[in-house]
Amino acid sequence: MDERLRVNPILCDAYGHCAELLPELVELDEWGYPILDDGPIPQELAGAARRAVAACPRLALRLAPLSRGDLNRGKESR
Numbered sequence: 001m002d003e004r005l006r007v008n009p010i011l012c013d014a015y016g017h018c019a020e021l022l023p024e025l026v027e028l029d030e031w032g033y034p035i036l037d038d039g040p041i042p043q044e045l046a047g048a049a050r051r052a053v054a055a056c057p058r059l060a061l062r063l064a065p066l067s068r069g070d071l072n073r074g075k076e077s078r
């Protein structure tokens with residue numbers, strides 16, 4: 001099953017550790033909060049994504065199954 005990254009903005013401390021570990025899928029906004037790639041995590045980045053989730057000091061970053069709605073939104077924006 002495809003997965004995507006999700007962040008809980010209430011828990012996030014905005015220090016941006018995840019963006020350092022996974023710059024391919026995580027950018028930071030002007031306050032340091034992560035902006036996550038919306039799509040499925042590419043297979044070649046799956047290990048790095050799991051390490052970034054495990055390293056999140058606030059347990060704010062997680063992996064979530066990609067829903068049918070996520071996939072449909074991706075198609076609409078193309």
Ligand code: SF4
Pocket residue numbers: 007011012013014015016017018019032033034055056057058059060061
């Ligand atoms: S590592 Fe976790 S707490 Fe830090 S910016 Fe990323 S999501 Fe937020």
